[in-house]
Amino acid sequence: MPRVSSSLSALGQRTSEPPISWLIKTTLERPHLISLAAGFTDGPTLPRREAATALLQILRSRGTGRAALQYGSTAGLPALRERIAARLRQADRTAPRGRSADAYAPARLVITNGSQQLLYLITEALCDPGDIVLVEDPTYFVYLGIAQSHGLRLGGIRMTSEGIDVEHLAATLERLRRTGELRRVMFLYLVTYDQNPTGVTTSLERKVRALALLRRYEKDAGHRLYLLEDAAYRELHFGGEPVCSALAAGDSDRVIYAGTFSKPFATGVRIGFGLLPPALLGPVLRIKGNHDFGSTSLLQHLLARVLASGDYERHLAALARRYARKAALMTSALRAHFPASVSWHEPKGGLYVWVSLPGHVPAGPKSRFFARALDRGVLYVPGELCYAEDPARPRPRHELRLSFGGASDEEIRTGIARLGAVAHEFAARTRASANSSGSRS
Amino acid sequence: MPRVSSSLSALGQRTSEPPISWLIKTTLERPHLISLAAGFTDGPTLPRREAATALLQILRSRGTGRAALQYGSTAGLPALRERIAARLRQADRTAPRGRSADAYAPARLVITNGSQQLLYLITEALCDPGDIVLVEDPTYFVYLGIAQSHGLRLGGIRMTSEGIDVEHLAATLERLRRTGELRRVMFLYLVTYDQNPTGVTTSLERKVRALALLRRYEKDAGHRLYLLEDAAYRELHFGGEPVCSALAAGDSDRVIYAGTFSKPFATGVRIGFGLLPPALLGPVLRIKGNHDFGSTSLLQHLLARVLASGDYERHLAALARRYARKAALMTSALRAHFPASVSWHEPKGGLYVWVSLPGHVPAGPKSRFFARALDRGVLYVPGELCYAEDPARPRPRHELRLSFGGASDEEIRTGIARLGAVAHEFAARTRASANSSGSRS
Structure with missing residues (x-):
């Protein structure tokens, strides 16, 4: 070289x-x-058979075939966003406090090139060099690359078998408040389902407590402190009880939810999504507009079709x-x-x-x-x-x-x-x- | 909102x-x-029929089906990169000075989500806020958004019916040298084929002269001055003689070539590419690794297949x-x-x-x-x-x-x-x- x-x-x-x-x-x-x-x-x-069946159906019809081979909007295919929103709401149906319909509005969704692109967009939208992101210790190593590239400082929050150690999060926030660095903290990044790498799933109770802490320190931070919930493995679950997302914690304006079809459907079909607080939707869509003004229509149609047919489930x-x-x-x-x-x-x-x-x-x-x-x-x-x-x-x-x-x-x-x-x-x-x-x- | x-x-x-x-x-x-x-x-x-045929062939075979539904490398599918490199070389076969084989090496190629992502990656890799990019006046308006987002300053170079006014480029570079701003100039961005928006195609002679000017001012700039050639419309040509790319100008270490299959094949299949000087390949691949660690394998297989079958031509x-x-x-x-x-x-x-x-x-x-x-x-x-x-x-x-x-x-x-x-x-x-x-x- x-x-x-x-x-x-x-x-x-x-x-x-x-x-x-x-x-x-x-x-x-x-x-x-x-x-x-x-x-x-x-x-x-x-899913070779499922993908082939769906793609053939899409391309054989003049209407869907042309739409699938043409540009869509930057936010993504409305039919896919509606299905995703409905599925997220359904997945959180056991939430103890009930769920706000707003939290699962399709208008909050942006379709991305894997959830990876969402992590990148959020980091671009929120973080300047020298800013701080709190992460699990250990965490998804590819996120560490994004953080390093953007010149971020990271604070590791200890893990337990139920997710982050909330006491350690509290102590960390308090330490950053005392040192005057809380203004540089932008969000807490958690991989909440069968975490990559440890396999730990974070309980809803931990997520609720983490959100309460973030809320408490916002005044000192001078801005909103978000929880970025990376749920990449949520649909690859084969044991234990289902756990509600942080969206069900009653504070969805602080929750950025990242999901993906890469792992549960096909990693060669790089479609993920983010469900965003309204304040972030505009900025993220504008940045995505500059990246690529929208992910491939064809693969969004493919996922909408396998979700509709039941093949995905x-x-x-x-x-x-x-x-x-x-x-x-x-x-x-x-x-x-x-x-x-x-x-x-x-x-x-x-x-x-x-x-x-x-x-x-x-x-x-x-x-x-x-x-x-x-x-x-x-x-x-x-x-x-x-x-x-x-x-x-x-x-x-x-x-x-x-x-x-x-x-x-x-x-x-x-x-x-x-x-x-x-x-x-x-x-x-x-x-x-x-x-x-x-x-x- | x-x-x-x-x-x-x-x-x-x-x-x-x-x-x-x-x-x-x-x-x-x-x-x-x-x-x-x-x-x-x-x-x-x-191309509904062409896409359906190719996708069925890919997905019916166990080998290609699995590869197409799985992660690939960040740079992209080797078979696709080889086909693209060979086509570019063939398209420039009439170059008067002969072509360097190195200039068209598949190893210089990175597959992107449309050529748009390449423009974004190049801007990220080269430009800090306050840096200057020289553009055609008028130019591709989506690039203006990327530039604005990254806090760049732009210098417009007048257009003639054969492409940029090289005298105006010379005068602009000289003016920037005199004001001490040449160090902030990073590249010249040209949409060289049937330009969006004016429809003008830049002659090879203009590209050669532009490269010579960039080379001449490098000492004062203190770094390499690249020519970013956006050839998005090269394959949507229906009149006049074919024109060689700037890669054929004998100075390929200064040329970044952006191409795409979005427009000539399907805008819903967002696959583009960049052919990069070796010095930029590593940085761009590393940033792309953080964006998405590679574009969708399925659609890369699709394009490799339609290129191989002759359906694309x-x-x-x-x-x-x-x-x-x-x-x-x-x-x-x-x-x-x-x-x-x-x-x-x-x-x-x-x-x-x-x-x-x-x-x-x-x-x-x-x-x-x-x-x-x-x-x-x-x-x-x-x-x-x-x-x-x-x-x-x-x-x-x-x-x-x-x-x-x-x-x-x-x-x-x-x-x-x-x-x-x-x-x-x-x-x-x-x-x-x-x-x-x-x-x-």
């Missing part, structure tokens, strides 16, 4: 290679690698069975092949198992553990990549994010067995080295 | 409603309106015949219905006729002319929107961009007849008022 030209903008100079790019590239370039890394979805259940049910089985296969392989000192969270949805090695075994991208795993033909996401840079704590380096999404049964069995062998080797070696060096702990 | 929240970023606050959003919205909301405004393409020739040939006929229909209607004081450029490609009213008839978005046309059920793009804010000259306000793309034959006839009546009315009125007020000119 030639040197980077000095004419790059501040953003151009800041933006570093997102880990997902090299993970996807490494996977695509090494066909024999067992990838338990990138968030690819299950190949055999990809049937597909979700099949996916839930499939992923439940693959998750169980992965965790039973972990039990069989990993040392007893390794622990993980039993997934009830999503695509990932979050594995903790003994604390003294680093598994980051430059670790010997990672290199050894790659030598054995297995790729994983080093957990380290999922932690924000935060001066308040060192990044944990002993965790792995393992995906059962794209891997076949055989790849899961073989991949986990090979990783397990590496884990045994390092656990033993570290014990030996710990023993030989005496009482160092 | 509630007030815009004060928590918006600088970019969020700067970004104003792009005209294309309200043009598309106005069109979609008024089904009886004759829109000669938005760049919709011809409905009856939209056959479609282009049919489009050329169709648009030639519609353009002739529009200009003959203009001759029949407009006063003799109105002039226009005879299009040889693209989707637009650029019409000049007498200089004293304002036709901007707030003019009585525009309101009267809308009353009569006809929408056009006021030419005023296509001019950058430039303190060096007042914005011309007497021009219209009329599109023959989306309108039917009947709509073209009726729309032009109605607009002609409005033009007669205003020309007469203005004459009368000019007469009554004596010698004011």
